Amino acid sequence: MTALVRIGELVTVDEVSEAIDAKVARAPGEFVPSEEQDSTPVEGSPGIDDPMAAEEVSIPSPAFSVYEVVTYDLTSNTYRLKTIIGVEIFRTVSKKNVVKMDGHFDKAAIAALAEHHEHFRASLGEHEPVPVTEAESEAEAEAQRRTDIMRQHCAKVDPISKRQAMAKLKVGPTIFHKIKRIYRLNPDWRAQIAGKDGRRPGEKRIDPDVDAIITAVFDSHRINYGANDAEALDEIQLQCQKINKRPPSRTTVWRRWHALSERDRLKSTDGPEAAQAKFGNYPTPTVEEFYPGRIHDIDHTPLDCHALSPTGDPLGRAFLTLVRDRDTQGIMGFALLFGAPKRASISAAVHMALCPKTALLAKFGLSHLHWPLYGKPVQYVVDHGSDLMAESFRVACDHEDIKHIPRLRPESGGGVERGLGILNRSFVQTLDGATASATKKGPGYKPHKKAVYTLERLTELIIVWICKFNNKKGRKDQLSPNQRFERKYGLHDGVIIPPPTVSDPGRFVIDILEGREVTVARNGVVTRELVYKFGPFSKMVGEKIYIKIDPNNLHRIWGLHKDHWHPLWLVNPHTEPLTLAEQKMILKARREDTDADNKRLDAQEQLNIIKAKGKKEAKAIQKAQEDVAQVERMGHFGPPQAPSEPDDAKPTTPMPIIIAELDEDI
Incomplete structure (x- = not known):
């Protein structure tokens, strides 16, 4: 819920999510139901420590109720609600399961706001600039009148005469020339306001043309890291000589230079980047943002x-x-x-x-x-x-x-x-x-x-x-630190401001854990020589899945399936280690156990002996068979076997008849 909630406003509750939070195993720091909610486990229901408890929890059908917000607890991030229909019942609900009921009032609020703006002029907000109240005094009105008359007298097209201007001003020649001199030096009407004797604010005694030369020389010759007054003075004297004007003194130039802002002086000598780095503005931080x-x-x-x-x-x-x-x-x-x-x-x-x-x-x-x-x-x-x-x-x-x-x-x-x-x-x-x-x-x-x-x-x-x-x-x-936190969040003037x-x-911390890809085996999900139940991957044998492992609890891992992390529990938790460190030590001890290796090597040695003995015997038999065949071929001692008895004589095949005349070789 992102909208701010005030005390006394109407809300409703996501009952399905609230039931899950109330019955599923809770991690430290998560929402715990209050005493009004039935948190006693029903006889025969799965326990919190049962790995299959989450799968057997029955979720009630959604029920719609309207509640009034009574108060807010910042430390547990929960709302205290009261029913407004039927019997008055109080309950404590997690902030994430409370939904503000303001959608039905949007049109009415817009209509009321339009009517308000139609009958009442909108006032400026606290952060809007406030205009200056224009209240003219008699001196300001007289200064504006004198400036208008002097503008008519000094106009290049159809000006009024001196006599006419003096008549309108109702002054003598001395005052008239004073007003005219002020107008030529500064045509703004504020210069005509009566004040003390001497120069008006912003009025300069130096010749305007010379003053313009000084300003131009500052921009053209008193720049970069080697800027100095001597270079600028020489250039000012040269420019004044060209227009036949008296050059200013060194003190006047020095005053003009320091009349510039510190930012402009730094910009001239070190460049605009240095001026921006030192005098650049930054967005003013606000409480809401920072x-x-x-x-x-x-x-x-x-x-x-x-x-x-x-x-x-x-x-x-x-x-x-x-x-x-x-x-x-x-x-x-x-x-x-x-x-x-x-x-x-x-x-x-x-x-x-x-x-x-x-x-x-x-x-x-x-x-x-x-x-x-x-x-x-x-x-x-x-x-x-x-x-x-x-x-x-x-x-x-x-x-x-x-x-x-x-x-x-x-x-x-x-x-x-x-x-x-x-x-x-x-x-x-x-x-x-x-x-x-x-x-x-x-x-x-x-x-x-x-x-x-x-x-x-x-x-x-x-x-x-x-x-x-x-x-x-x-x-x-x-x-x-707690007071700084509570100055921003909590209940302020009837408005509930929860922290983001x-x-x-739970999902956020699971994402942080170490992950890897494994292939689903026929007997389950196998990783680090440990076998886990299939979960939703029973029909994905031979396929690769992505899992997350908590090194402090190997009895449960998480498998990624359809954008959700599903817990996969160990098949034999009573015979397997709980932590990754224990499993590593077990595997290391198995590798370092030489008893099985020695037995395996003994068997390998015996296998080699038997193989060599078999080869030797086979070679001896083969030699004997070759001797018998040689004796048969050479016929030194007759046939190798005794002649058979007459009764056992077998019919012999007659030799073929050879005709000499037909066989050239014979």
Whole structure:
């Protein structure tokens, strides 16, 4: 909903979307239904942790109701509504599911506005220029009268005589010549207004022709980097000599030069580009355009404190990813994860920055604290790290019309760097198990042995510290980051102004994650030696699909199908690792296990032995067979087999009869 909503206005609710938000699994920071809504799961219904819960949720048919806006909660981005038909019922609804009912009143409003303009003259707005009230005094009227008479007297065509002009002016010759002299020097009627003796404002004692020469010489000879007064003085003296005029003094020329504006003087000496760079104007920033949430900075740093596992094993230092708003100077969100900074860290921190913090604070039992900062920025400013410059992050920003700006120099990220330093030095380094960013302890200092906090407890401590930091007043405007945020957004004079948000925070962070193409196999979607359910890809075996992987949860990946990301769940989640780091360690251990390799090599060696033995035996048999054949051919010892018995004699084939006369060879 983009239109502004006021308290008491009529709205309706997108019941289908509201039902999905109320029943489907909710991520930290998303909308949580209020106590009026039935959030108790029905017996036999799928649980929130069930992977198939989202597929089995039944969506009610859309119902149309009219509500009145009662109030607005900025921290959770929800509206408090009241029914106006039937029994009076109050409910709390997410801002994105509220629709303003103003379409039926457009024609009536236009007609009323036209009638108003017909009967009442439009007044000027506060930002329109106000005209000067024209109220003439007696002195101004007399000055205008004298100027008109003198114009008639000095006209080149049919002028009035001196006597006639003096009669109309009702003055003597002395005053007449004074009025005429003033008119010739300055024909504007304001020059005739009576004042003190001496030159009028803007009136110059120098000859007008000489003054014109000075101005022209400034434009032609006193220019560029080597401009000097001596060159200009010589040229002025030469030009005055040509028209037979007395040249001005050096002091007069100096005064004329400094009578020019500083911009014109710089333009003459250094050029128009230098003048524009120093005196050029910029659009005046407005609250609506630049305040707050215009620019968010993102950066990483190791946390200056060691963490423990739930079992008490030391795990070392985690990495902190911070999202900071430049305008409010407050912290929008963060992520605390082990391992080097990666796109999963960015997505977690950005998701926290985009969503209200109501559910997050309630999860840690900190609902009494105040952290209202959230919303979509105009641009993200990042350093040149491979994770922050990843193509998936830039594409995700483009889809939501968010500019992805890499730093041109390290100093442009000083705000978020300073925020990370303040968090580490002023708070984290005071905890047990802390270590300095640049360790200066002695060789016997072992911070991992003094660590007492788990990663979850460190996260809770950082949340509390951020709530404290965002409520600290600044020195200049005496406003805290939360107050700067609430000056723009929230409920103001009955008008509800919500902060800008992305269309779907979940989809936005999914777009940031690492993606790859895989081929759908016969047994499911297979990647990194893990098998996932088909989902909507059951009839796409052999085809390539694009998936997104969350390195912190390999039990679920997302597959892209018809412009939607569909969750694909692991087939055997109880026997497979949860994180990518675990899977990599398993695969690495399998590669380093030499037992199977040794057995395989032993079998290969035995196979070679058997092959060689078989070849040797085959060669010996072949040699023996050749000997037998040779004996048969040579007939040294008779036939190789014993003659058969008479009873077993077989009939022999008679030899062919050869006729000598017919065979020349014989």
